[in-house]
Amino acid sequence: MQSHPPSEPHGISRRGFLSVSASLAAATPLVVRSAEAAAPAADAQDPDAAAEVFFSINNQPYRLSLDVRTTLLDALRDHAGLTGTKKGCDHGQCGACTVLVDGKRVLSCMTFAVMQDGAEVTTVEGLAAPDGTLHPMQQAFIDNDAFQCGYCTPGQIMSAIACVNEGNADTDADIREYMSGNLCRCAAYPNIVAAIRQARDEIRRA
Amino acid sequence: MRPFAYERAQSAEAALGAVSGTSADAGQPTRAEAQYIAGGTNMTDYMKLGVARPAKLIDVNRLQDPALRRIEFDDSGLRFGALVRMSEAEKHPDVKRRLPVIAQSLMLAASPQIRNMASLAGNVLQRTRCEYFREITWPCNKREPGSGCSALDGVNRQHAVLGVSDACIATYHGDFAQALIALDASLELVGGRGRRSIPFAELHRLPGDTPHIETALSPDEMITAIVVQAPPWAARSTYLKIRDRQSYAFSLASAAVALDMDGDTVREARVALGGLATVPWRAREAEAALQGKRLDEDTARAAAGAAFADARPREHNAFKIALGQETLVRALIETRDMEI
Numbered sequence: 001m002q003s004h005p006p007s008e009p010h011g012i013s014r015r016g017f018l019s020v021s022a023s024l025a026a027a028t029p030l031v032v033r034s035a036e037a038a039a040p041a042a043d044a045q046d047p048d049a050a051a052e053v054f055f056s057i058n059n060q061p062y063r064l065s066l067d068v069r070t071t072l073l074d075a076l077r078d079h080a081g082l083t084g085t086k087k088g089c090d091h092g093q094c095g096a097c098t099v100l101v102d103g104k105r106v107l108s109c110m111t112f113a114v115m116q117d118g119a120e121v122t123t124v125e126g127l128a129a130p131d132g133t134l135h136p137m138q139q140a141f142i143d144n145d146a147f148q149c150g151y152c153t154p155g156q157i158m159s160a161i162a163c164v165n166e167g168n169a170d171t172d173a174d175i176r177e178y179m180s181g182n183l184c185r186c187a188a189y190p191n192i193v194a195a196i197r198q199a200r201d202e203i204r205r206a
Numbered sequence: 207m208r209p210f211a212y213e214r215a216q217s218a219e220a221a222l223g224a225v226s227g228t229s230a231d232a233g234q235p236t237r238a239e240a241q242y243i244a245g246g247t248n249m250t251d252y253m254k255l256g257v258a259r260p261a262k263l264i265d266v267n268r269l270q271d272p273a274l275r276r277i278e279f280d281d282s283g284l285r286f287g288a289l290v291r292m293s294e295a296e297k298h299p300d301v302k303r304r305l306p307v308i309a310q311s312l313m314l315a316a317s318p319q320i321r322n323m324a325s326l327a328g329n330v331l332q333r334t335r336c337e338y339f340r341e342i343t344w345p346c347n348k349r350e351p352g353s354g355c356s357a358l359d360g361v362n363r364q365h366a367v368l369g370v371s372d373a374c375i376a377t378y379h380g381d382f383a384q385a386l387i388a389l390d391a392s393l394e395l396v397g398g399r400g401r402r403s404i405p406f407a408e409l410h411r412l413p414g415d416t417p418h419i420e421t422a423l424s425p426d427e428m429i430t431a432i433v434v435q436a437p438p439w440a441a442r443s444t445y446l447k448i449r450d451r452q453s454y455a456f457s458l459a460s461a462a463v464a465l466d467m468d469g470d471t472v473r474e475a476r477v478a479l480g481g482l483a484t485v486p487w488r489a490r491e492a493e494a495a496l497q498g499k500r501l502d503e504d505t506a507r508a509a510a511g512a513a514f515a516d517a518r519p520r521e522h523n524a525f526k527i528a529l530g531q532e533t534l535v536r537a538l539i540e541t542r543d544m545e546i
Contacts, residue, residue, distance in 0.1 A: 047261070098319055107247070110246055112250065166318070176453070180452070181319050181320065
């Protein structure tokens, strides 16, 4: 950033933000406001001006004031305070940053947040039920020991949910092919396939 | 990353207007100050690396013309709107049935996440992943004209053996483009001078002495549609891709094949090769070698030999000649044996 010194984008620390957001009931609309002056939405003719971006993240409305260079990944992690989505390579090669945008899996590192204005984003934080019951895919990853270090796991889980929803998890070969965009340096692949198999059957029964 | 102005265009005319007045850098679209962005999977990567440095990004994802998001088909062929995503085209039942080589080339091209994001027009305009092009501290004639080619005597295992020059051996890595060039596709374009149509084969330029000039587009032009003829025999078509790992990698060698057969005899063959050349590569010598012949292992091998007669390997990529030939032979036999 050349013109904007690094600053807390909300005027509050991430930790403070997290404690505030955690204390809000899940149904309460949460609007994150920037400490920076409001900027024109969508178009930013001045490269140094911030852009206002509105989107829904895990069914909560967010308004963020962002440098247009901010990727969706950095917006989620550094501006919305949702650090469940991980930055691996930051170049579209590893899949750690996978989230759902309007129900489809995408790489949040490969798109500018301003391009997703109006989108519905789902991250790993949005999967569990309000009472804390894990999503069947999250539970299946635990049941099958489908990770070691866990860094790729949020991306694996988001990608796996999409893989099942797309109908591309019928066979182990399909699962392997359609999960090939998510790398696991611990090589937990056999257990990831087993977890997806388990969750697939549970999701289909439900 | 260089700061940029961001504009969201609602119409092609507005997008063209946003480009006008910006520096075009001597007619090289890839170096123009204003760049269109759709899926962004290539552009964001190269902006982070400093390879692409636009002063203005024009987001074309919300252009309102619904034809840009549509796959239309009639008796003669298919028309893909420029903003159709790879994953939408690959699972379209008419694409799978009438032009399997296209569906397969898309399916094998990238991860599901990237295929959900990347537009078809952006895909054909993707830029090389030559390691020396990607890393801005190395000399590269494509990135910095006249600076030299680091790949010629560098680590060039991934590099091209066909269509190379003394200035550049960077591989064109796309898969979809191989299916398009094999099927004589055409492109619909819009620009400041109006609308025009060009054969897909004229989109990409051989590197020659000017590897920085990559396409025949003017800086303000954008692709609005990709049109592919779909004669009944094109249902007999295949895309075979050979990689270092089973999935989600660029090809070391690939072949797009479509065959018009009269019994065992080839009436007409369409052959393109990927991962081996500097541009999407139509192997017309292989096609000529097959025409009117009975397609068997021997004639397939002769055609594969013809395809690589002019290959120019460097230190680490000579293996691609044998690999490319074997890939083509297998693709020809598998396509012959398809039941349609």
